[in-house]
């Protein structure tokens with residue numbers, strides 16, 4: 071019997087996977103981080119890091135990462151619905167392009183001792199003595215390796231698990247799909263430091279200037295509407311017009327990327343020596359700027375369980391992760407479910423917008439995690 075080659079294999083180098091690898095390497099574990107893409111890569115995302123995300127990075131020992139990369143302070147939320155617009159002024163975190171953020175997190179993981187393999191697609195396979203097998207494919211013949219614990223942080227879409235692993239994907243009926251692009255837009259209506267959110271009957275579009283001055287567009291649409299409108303560029307233009315926002319002509323010729331269904335979960339998010347985190351465990355639209363915060367929180371919270379799992383695995387560890395994940399993220403995801411319900415009803419959304427305009431305090435519970443940068447209680451395990 072040979073011991074597993076790695077202490078941990080982390081599949082997926084987005085915020086969840088890269089930060090988990092960084093934290094585990096700091097614990098002096100042998101960590102392999104793999105991603106099927108080559109970084110820097112663009113990803114459909116609103117690029118807004120909220121207070122929870124910034125707080126998680128600070129706790130992880132990377133407090134100045136976002137500022138060092140030129141993250142743009144976000145100070146205003148501008149909402150548009152049925153030609154009516156309103157603005158709320160308050161600290162809302164930072165905007166930083168995903169190419170830049172995700173690459174920096176991978177570099178931090180490597181500096182902490184992680185071995186990184188890009189352009190490598192991984193699949194979790196069967197158990198082996200004291201560990202799990204993982205198949206790695208990167209153009210040539212696939213190779214098999216193994217680890218005591220495997221973290222699956224593969225985002226939306228296929229989780230890379232062989233069918234024998236009893237974790238099922240559940241997609242919410244009528245879930246919207248995401249789409250996005252990045253343009254060098256001149257449109258003067260989209261000032262830096264503001265999250266511009268246009269809400270339409272069949273979807274919504276968030277627009278934010280990143281550190282490079284580009285305009286990042288991230289949208290969610292009903293799948294049927296996306297097809298009927300003739301693609302994401304047309305659907306987005308329609309939503310901007312409905313909201314009374316300035317058109318972005320450059321978006322018509324941009325390379326839009328789409329995502330799989332946005333709302334769904336994998337259940338349970340744990341199996342023998344396998345733990346899921348970030349979007350791979352579950353995601354709920356609308357995007358209130360929380361997905362990266364959830365991913366980074368998950369990365370911090372999973373560390374003690376991975377450490378325990380090094381000596382011995384037990385069902386109790388899997389159950390602990392299910393409970394812990396629900397405590398950390400469940401209540402915010404329930405709030406997002408409620409917001410998604412309201413946004414699909416034009417009358418209700420209009421009423422809500424009016425109410426928020428009159429009593430801005432109503433929006434405080436929603437914006438609360440966007441602002442501060444403290445996490446209480448601390449989640450980080452001390453380094454040896």
Ligand SMILES: Cc1cc2nc3c(=O)[nH]c(=O)nc-3n(C[C@H](O)[C@H](O)[C@H](O)COP(=O)(O)OP(=O)(O)OC[C@H]3O[C@@H](n4cnc5c(N)ncnc54)[C@H](O)[C@@H]3O)c2cc1C
Nearest residue numbers: 082084085086106116118192225230248348349359361362
């Ligand atoms: C339209 C839209 C707007 C959003 N706006 C915001 C926002 O403003 N703020 C915010 O905080 N969140 C936002 N989110 C959510 C946020 O993008 C995600 O929650 C976040 O990226 C999740 O991070 P992750 O690490 O779990 O997954 P990801 O960032 O998706 O990373 C997963 C990685 O896994 C890799 N991978 C997948 N399968 C494999 C495999 N088999 N082998 C190897 N590698 C693999 C992928 O290449 C990818 O790099 C938005 C999402 C959408 C769709």
